[in-house]
Structures are given as C-alpha cells and as structure tokens.
Amino acid sequence: MTNIPHSGRTIHVHRDQWHVAWHNRITPIATIQSGETISFDLLDASCGQIGADSTVAAIRTLDFARVDQVNGPIYVEGAAPGDTLEVEFLDLQPAEWGWTAIIPGFGLLADEFTEPAIKIWHLEGGADGWAEFAPGIRIPLAPFCGEIGLAPSLAGAHSTIPPYRHGGNMDTRHLTTGAHLYLPVEVPGALFSIGDGHAAQGDGEVCGTAIETPMRASVRLTVRKDRPVNEPHFMTAGPLTPRTNTAPYYVTDGIAPDLMEAARKAIRHMIDHLQHTYSLSRADAYMLCSVAVDLKICEIVDAPNWLIGAFLPQSIFTR
Amino acid sequence: MTNIPHSGRTIHVHRDQWHVAWHNRITPIATIQSGETISFDLLDASCGQIGADSTVAAIRTLDFARVDQVNGPIYVEGAAPGDTLEVEFLDLQPAEWGWTAIIPGFGLLADEFTEPAIKIWHLEGGADGWAEFAPGIRIPLAPFCGEIGLAPSLAGAHSTIPPYRHGGNMDTRHLTTGAHLYLPVEVPGALFSIGDGHAAQGDGEVCGTAIETPMRASVRLTVRKDRPVNEPHFMTAGPLTPRTNTAPYYVTDGIAPDLMEAARKAIRHMIDHLQHTYSLSRADAYMLCSVAVDLKICEIVDAPNWLIGAFLPQSIFTR
Numbered sequence: 008m009t010n011i012p013h014s015g016r017t018i019h020v021h022r023d024q025w026h027v028a029w030h031n032r033i034t035p036i037a038t039i040q041s042g043e044t045i046s047f048d049l050l051d052a053s054c055g056q057i058g059a060d061s062t063v064a065a066i067r068t069l070d071f072a073r074v075d076q077v078n079g080p081i082y083v084e085g086a087a088p089g090d091t092l093e094v095e096f097l098d099l100q101p102a103e104w105g106w107t108a109i110i111p112g113f114g115l116l117a118d119e120f121t122e123p124a125i126k127i128w129h130l131e132g133g134a135d136g137w138a139e140f141a142p143g144i145r146i147p148l149a150p151f152c153g154e155i156g157l158a159p160s161l162a163g164a165h166s167t168i169p170p171y172r173h174g175g176n177m178d179t180r181h182l183t184t185g186a187h188l189y190l191p192v193e194v195p196g197a198l199f200s201i202g203d204g205h206a207a208q209g210d211g212e213v214c215g216t217a218i219e220t221p222m223r224a225s226v227r228l229t230v231r232k233d234r235p236v237n238e239p240h241f242m243t244a245g246p247l248t249p250r251t252n253t254a255p256y257y258v259t260d261g262i263a264p265d266l267m268e269a270a271r272k273a274i275r276h277m278i279d280h281l282q283h284t285y286s287l288s289r290a291d292a293y294m295l296c297s298v299a300v301d302l303k304i305c306e307i308v309d310a311p312n313w314l315i316g317a318f319l320p321q322s323i324f325t326r
Numbered sequence: 327m328t329n330i331p332h333s334g335r336t337i338h339v340h341r342d343q344w345h346v347a348w349h350n351r352i353t354p355i356a357t358i359q360s361g362e363t364i365s366f367d368l369l370d371a372s373c374g375q376i377g378a379d380s381t382v383a384a385i386r387t388l389d390f391a392r393v394d395q396v397n398g399p400i401y402v403e404g405a406a407p408g409d410t411l412e413v414e415f416l417d418l419q420p421a422e423w424g425w426t427a428i429i430p431g432f433g434l435l436a437d438e439f440t441e442p443a444i445k446i447w448h449l450e451g452g453a454d455g456w457a458e459f460a461p462g463i464r465i466p467l468a469p470f471c472g473e474i475g476l477a478p479s480l481a482g483a484h485s486t487i488p489p490y491r492h493g494g495n496m497d498t499r500h501l502t503t504g505a506h507l508y509l510p511v512e513v514p515g516a517l518f519s520i521g522d523g524h525a526a527q528g529d530g531e532v533c534g535t536a537i538e539t540p541m542r543a544s545v546r547l548t549v550r551k552d553r554p555v556n557e558p559h560f561m562t563a564g565p566l567t568p569r570t571n572t573a574p575y576y577v578t579d580g581i582a583p584d585l586m587e588a589a590r591k592a593i594r595h596m597i598d599h600l601q602h603t604y605s606l607s608r609a610d611a612y613m614l615c616s617v618a619v620d621l622k623i624c625e626i627v628d629a630p631n632w633l634i635g636a637f638l639p640q641s642i643f644t645r
Contacts, residue, residue, distance in 0.1 A: 114627050169631035170581050177633055178625035181577065215627045238595060239579040246572055247637070252565045258500065260558040262489050266585035270626055276557060302623040304634070306497035307589055308433050308534045312488035314496055315623070318566070 017044040025054065025076040025202065028164035029156060029175060031194045035082035041230040044097060047078050049222045052153065052203045059104035059127060066108050066123035075167040075176060077154045079200030083228050086197035091231040092157060094188040098225040099150040101206040103130050105138065105220035107294045114215035115274055116293065124290040128218055130206055134184065138206060138218055143326045144285070146207045146299055147250035152224055153178040153203030153217065160193035172238045180208045185244025189236045199228055207298050213274050214297035254322040264311045270302055273317040299323055336363040344373065344395040344521065347483035348475060348494060350513045354401035360549040363416060366397050368541045371472070371522045378423035378446060385427050385442035394486040394495060396473045398519030402547050405516035410550040411476060413507040417544040418469040420525040422449050424457065424539035426613045433534035434593055435612065443609040447537055449525055453503065457525060457537055462645045463604070465526045465618055466569035471543055472497040472522030472536065479512035491557045499527045504563025508555045518547055526617050532593050533616035573641040583630045589621055592636040618642055
C-alpha cells in the first residue's frame, strides 16, 4: 500500500507542541519518513482552559485565541503538492474526563441558546467505555479527533475553526481507530497537525462541542503518489457506529426549502422530544443532541422541500 | 398504544384508486376505524408508464402529470385536526422488477446530467432479496414507500413531488417494515394516501429516483390523541440499514459554506471515485449513488464551512 519504504520508528509529540492556525510557514516540530508512526499527547480543544472540575465560569472566561489548537506540524519526507497523505488511526485513547458546553454565539441554534452551559463527564473504561449523561442515559465512547489537517498552499494564517479541502476541523465521528483518511497535500512535506479529541459525538455536532477530552492519538502517515483526492476521503474501520446502532432510532424530521433551516427544525423537534419524553432541561437536551444524535439528509431532490432527519439511538437509554 | 379499539378488519385498495395532488376535497375511497389495516396494490411512481421492458424512450415521453401518484385517500374515523396519525408498516413487498432513471431537470446534479438514462432491474428474492447493478455489485433490498401523507388544511391542490409537514414525498429509506411513522393530522379523517414504492435507496436519493417498483403495502393506521407532532416523527424497526452496514464505508467529503453545495461536491467526488475504481460510466455512477450512497451531515457548526459526507457501503461489492 505504501509508495516509500519506512523504518517503523515512532515519534512522540508532547502536549505543549501546538499552534492555532493552518499556515505553511510554521516550523515543523519533527520530520518523519513516509510510513512512520507518531504518537500525540493532546490537550483538549480548550487548550487546557477547562478541567475536570470546571464550572460554567470557565465558559464565560474562555480565551478563544487558544481554542481548537492543533499539535504539529509534522514534515513528511517525500510529500509533494498533488500527492495524498494517508492517515491511519492506530490508537485513540481519551482521558478519564471530558466536557460539553453551550458557548454563546456558537452552534446550530446559537440564536436560541444565548446562555453558557457546561457538562463535565466522567469517562469510564477507556476507548471502549461509557459516559453517563444522567441515570438511565449513557453514551458509548467512540473516540476520534475533530481536527486533522495539512498546511494550505494559500499564504497566511487560516483559522482552525472551519474545515477546508486540506482538512482541519472536520469533526467527523466516523474517523475512529482503524479508519484511513486521505488528505490532499498542498505544500512540500504536507505539514500534518492533529487535535480536538472527542470521546463521542453525533453526526453534526449541533451544539458546537462533542464530549471534548484530552486524547492520546497514534497515527501512521504515508505518502500516496497513486491516489489523488480533491477533498478529504476516508475508509471507515468497519460498519458504522457499531456501539450505538444496536436498537431502533427515534427520528424527528425537519422539512424546508433550505437545508440549514431543515436541520435546525429537525434538531428543535428533537430537543422538544427529549424534554417531553425524558424530562431534560432544554440546555441538556441540546447537548445530548450534540453528543448522540445523527443528522441525515433523507431527501435532497424533491423540490422545493428537502428533508433532514435527526436520529436518536434508543440504545443510549438503559431503562 | 391505541386510543380507540378496532375491529381487525383489513381494507384492500386497488392499483387504480390513485390521485395526483394533496387536496382536502378529494373524496375518500374508503373509511376505516382507528387501528384497522389497509393493504394497497401500488403502481410504480410512473403510474405504469414504465415497465420491465422499457427503454430510455419511456423517459423522453414521460407524462409528468401522472408521476408520483398516491393511492387513497383513506378517511380514518375519529381523526381530528391536532391529532397524530400513527402509520405502522406491516408488510412491504416489491415487484420482481424496478427502474432507476436520470430525468432531465430533476436531481441533485440536474445541471450536469442533461441526458435521460434508465436502468431496469431484476429484483430477486422478494423483500429480503437483491438487485444486481453489474457483475460484482449488488444492492440488498430494503423496501419502503417514498410517498406517505395526509391531506393539508390549506385549500387547493398541492403537488405530490415535495414533502410537507403533513408528509408526502418523504423518500426516507428508514421507513421499512416494522417502522412506526407519526404524521400531524390537519383535516377531519386525516385523509391518508401512500405510493412511490422503492425497493432500495440511499439517504438523499440524489439522482431523483430510487429502485422504483410497484409495491404491495400493508399498513395499520391508528389515531393518537396523546402525542402531537409538528412535523413527521418515526421510530425505525431496529438498527439502521442492517443489510448494508456490515462492512466498512468509503466516504467522499464535500466542504463548503453552503450545505447544498457541500452535498453536490460530495456526490461529484463519489461519482469520480466510482468511475475510477469500478469502471462505471458517469450516468451509472450517479444512479448507483442514488440507490446505495448515504448523505450525512458530519458537521454543521464550524463556520463558515460545513462538511457533508457521501457514504458508499463496501458491502455492495461482492468481489
């Protein structure tokens, strides 16, 4: 599968070796051969501003200049513009705690949730463990990194908040251990960085945060000359969401001539359902959607109305 | 679960008992008690204009005035505006053939696919059977009806092409046998209709058609006074897509500040992948996306760019 033989060496990246922009002028912290393995010790997406004993005060004082930092960059020998960097996720281990927050101004329903909120999670059992949301509701962990990207060819500093064609904040829950991600290389050496550990998340990450956690991540980086990609591609590790897709799903539809409005309606209806059925507060329901509910496009062709469903796995309810 | 006791009677609806608009003045073809079962013999979505031996000529001459007809309406005793109609899918049996088409002017990439195309499928094994796309590529059937709806309170005739809050052309692949759908009742008697049999479809139905097929559908209709809904809700029959979610998925991402553009990019990349990897024509790749590829919203909060993935189940490749 690889184009260049490799040594089997492992490079270790410390939690302090981070930066907060996609920029092709940041000095690499290490240089590796194609096919080598790198293990990262990643702070959570708040860059250590939030801890296991934090309260909502930490959201009120959050310094956004340090949010969504990524560790790296790693220079990969032989990677040239037009190549593809294959990222194989070898091991992803969350910490024993995590956080989810509503951050004013951020999220799918930012206009409706204007007050900050935070939930601190105790994470049991490592990568195959669980996070209890409330008695009778527990989320199976499925760890991945939200931020995985390469430096862009475009000059200057580019925010780490959005994703780009060269990766970045993809927040894709399916990039779990065993998945292979393919990113387009834009600059010599590719300049790979990673961060934003998530212990679990629903498709969409609707409140803007997942179960955010410090993460130990090991990845193998391989230069591919044989499979150009224009935007990220990936192969999942196996069947989708195997730990949650074990029971029926309850679904609320949003139907609208605009996909964003359809998604907002679907999540609003799901929040109502969670409040009514499980006696959750509105803020808790929104955060539960972000960590456990999947947004799917059911139809996108029956003009003028599109249909998006918010899918709630019944498997998270244990009684 | 039901609010009103029922007789267990089954009503049979013939394939000629159809109409082509959601309209609260269409005379009901039958009146039932809440909790009764109805079995429908449904023509395909072309209303019989396309058959097992059709060629692309049938697409060129398709009379759109008869497309997406629905059978009904059924008046359900006791259903009043503000109630919910529960639709339980008891049995869904496709015919032994189906069709998929590219219809000019229709579909996610209508501007790029301007020539008509058609594929006629042989469907083997009934509801649990298979449709062979090409040697080495076969789609497990997962039958459902695209059109399921109630009459609106709004006066006049409303097209059966889009979905609405009262249902309609929802084209939701997860409404398979065993699912329970909840629709808001807007008029006395609910006025239920159904149609548009699909033997299989991906989330999105991107080319505008699924594996379209005549269908025998049995549903139980129950008036619910205890659970109002604003838009359709449903509970799936079990885990999602159990016959395809048995192996990894290959995913192509579309990243853009507009969800529609992100979806279009994701499907364009998937078409490229299918052409390159499996030597399919561009039209065949587009149709395969429509019947087998799922669109998911991976993130919708990392402004200004959203990420939609097109998920191709590797389980459809048998060699």
